[in-house]
Structures are given as C-alpha cells and as structure tokens.
Amino acid sequence: MSQRTPAPTRTRDPKATRDAILQSATREIHTNGFRSAGLDSILAEAGVTKGALYHHFGSKHELGLAVLEESVRRTVLERFLGPLAKSVNPIDTLIAIIDRLRTEVTPEMLVAGCPLNNLAQEMSSVDEEFRSHLAAIFGEWRRGIAKSLRRGQENGTVRADVDADGTATYIVATFEGTAGLAKTTRDLEVIEDCSRGLVGFFESLRPTPAAD
C-alpha cells in the first residue's frame, strides 16, 4: 500500500486546503459579491489562515478568477448543458430544466441569485479580466444551447426557420433576467410568471404539426 496518495495525511494536504479555500470563497462571493467578500470570512470558514491563502493564490483577484473558472463555470454549464448534450428533443429538455429549477428553488437560492449573473453584473464594467472570462462562459452557454437547437432542427423536433444562435441568446438573457428580478423582489411568483413565459416561448419553437 501507499504507493500512491499515501492516505490523506490530514495535515499537509495542499489539494484539500486549496479546495477548502476555493469552496468557502465560492460561498462568500456568492452571497456578498466579489468586492465585498472579506478574506477573513473566507479563511475563517475554510479553517486556515492568510499564509495558506497566499501560498495557493497570488491575490484576491486571482482567487476570484479561480472561483469563476473552477467553480461557477462548472456549476452553471453542467446544470444547463449537461441535460441538453444528450437529448434528442431540446425543447422537451429545456422545459424540463425550467420545470426542475422552478420547483427546486429554495428561499436561499432566491435571495442569493445566480452566481454567474451576480458576478457578471458586479464586475463586468469594473474589471476587464473578469469581464472577458464571464463573457466566455456566457458564450459557451449560448453556443451549447444553439448547438442543441440545431440538432433538434436536423431531427425535426425544432422548427427549421428559427435562428438557433439568436434564440439561444434570448433564452440566456431571459433566464438571467428572471433570476435577477426574483432576487430583488423575493417573490416566487416572479419565477412562476417567467417560467410560464419561457415555456410558452419554447412551445412556439416546435414545428407545426400541419406542415409535415
């Protein structure tokens, strides 16, 4: 035994330390935003000190980018593009995603908002490096949806005349707008109203059964 990873030595586990910092930073940034996120809060929750943080990350800025790339990006894209990647009918899948989010949303999620949208609104006009990373993630998201819609057009589950790229952009915008409005109003009915609107829009993308 012990030829590889000689049992998590508990002490002296740099990977675990880094992950702990990244995780608590993700939480802190999600609730307070990047600029208001205090390093002391992050370190207290992670159970380490400044020495550990600045050993693994060069600066708060770098930590924020790591949270964005390694945590937020994974979460958003997995949750959204995962189901779409292996679906034959993108419209059914999109409706299922909306429905799942609509029913599973907790009060805490309502208050905290979408982590990607939060960072985007806070940092885009202030920090160019953040903005470019955020724009890239939105780009992946939009391209993933567009790709799925095009596949639907090929197999006949999506109307052939819809602009896949434009529609994908519209979906992402409406989705984030809903999250943002719900965050401010703290009203679950906002989620309901917007979900209905989105589902109606999705239905309008199906091919008309008349024209076969």
Next chain:
Amino acid sequence: MSQRTPAPTRTRDPKATRDAILQSATREIHTNGFRSAGLDSILAEAGVTKGALYHHFGSKHELGLAVLEESVRRTVLERFLGPLAKSVNPIDTLIAIIDRLRTEVTPEMLVAGCPLNNLAQEMSSVDEEFRSHLAAIFGEWRRGIAKSLRRGQENGTVRADVDADGTATYIVATFEGTAGLAKTTRDLEVIEDCSRGLVGFFESLRPTPAAD
C-alpha cells in the same frame, strides 16, 4: 426685482449644490456601483467638498437611496411608462420602445448597463433597505405595463386571454436580462437577438384576426 429667487447668487445655492452632488453621484454609482463609488470622486466632479455633502445627506447610504429614488426611478419609469401611459395600442408602443432603445444604444450605455438593474444585482442581497426600494420600483414598472395591457384588452388591441400581470413581469425580466447580458458581452448583436425575441413575443399578444 429680487422679490423671489434673487438671481442665482452663484454662491450660496443649496438646491443647486444638492442637485450637483446628486447628479455626479448618479454617474459615479452608475459606472462603479454603489459600494465602489468613492465620495471623493463624486465631490471632485460636483466641485464641492465633504462639508457640503454631509450637510445635504446624512451618510453615503442615504445618498445612495436618494440617487435611487430621485434619479434612477424617475429615469426608468419616465422612459418606459411615459409612452405607455398615453397609448391606445400597448403592443405597438412596446415595440416602439424596444426599437428606440435598440437603435439609440451607445457603446457607453452598453458598458454601463441599466442603472436600476445594476443597483438591484449589487445591493439586493446585502442591504434590505435598498432591496425594498428597488423591489418597489420594479413593482411600479410591472404594474404600469400590466395596466397598459389591460387597457389594450378592453379596447381590443391585446388578446383577452393573456395574463397581464404575469406578462408584465416576464417583459421586465427579459428586458433587464438583455441589458445585463449585453453589458458583459459588449456585443450589440445580443441586443439585436433579444429585441427580435421580444418583438416576436409582443406580436403573439395581438388578437388573432380570424376570431373577431
């Protein structure tokens, strides 16, 4: 002469001073957000000093709320609800508003984003007083659109079976989502795509000419 407002004495004009502070604070908050807005920047642009600021406003927090109530709220509601208030066909008016915004958007506006949305995303989960004011403004906005839609239903320009309140919420959410996504991507095509999507949605609210 000089029986009333004895000629703007240039010196000693508290109303003008307050307005100057409010205006530069509006700009600074719009570009940097509330928490990153520096009082020194605001004062430099307004051409006054801290003494003047703290004479007119009790704190930075109070200044921020004044900007929200007296500046942001007026701007947003006037621009959006003004045209709707005196229109007989709300759908035509909504399309006109979208079209006007789409064509008049400047690169600076694209970068800065919607001032209401910016404050909402930044402050909602951090400051309850800000959040309640922001939610109230969104409420006015939504109610204004809903009222206009109901009037359209009465005069036959809007389908009778649409849920006015839910539709108004969906419109506001999509609108702010578009502004937010455009702010991050800095891509005018995002505005185009989402405008097309919204106009298509508006068209779907018209009564079908068949069923008279």
Next chain:
DNA sequence: TGGCTCATACCGACCAGTATGCATGTTTCC
C-alpha cells in the same frame, strides 16, 4: 538539507465619517 506548506504578526492604503470654523444669508429688536 533543502524545498514545500502554512501560521503569526504586522504594515500601509484607502475611505467613510467627524470636528471645527468661517462666511454668507435671515431674523429680531431697538
């Protein structure tokens, strides 16, 4: 022994807020 991992203590900058004083208007009273 030398390089990695991290704790402790400290620094300096930034920034909201305050204390103070002066100058300009406004009221009061002779």
Next chain:
DNA sequence: GGAAACATGCATACTGGTCGGTATGAGCCA
C-alpha cells in the same frame, strides 16, 4: 433702517476602522 444675534451652507483638516497584502519563521516531507 441698521446692527446685533442667530441659523444656514459649506470648506479644511483630521480620525478611526477595515482590509488586502507582506515579511518572517516554524513544522513537515523527500
């Protein structure tokens, strides 16, 4: 109507606290 007494409007200088970042050194592993 004029001057004293007061209130308003605002500038200057300073303070206190927060917080990101650093310097240093100690334990751990190969």
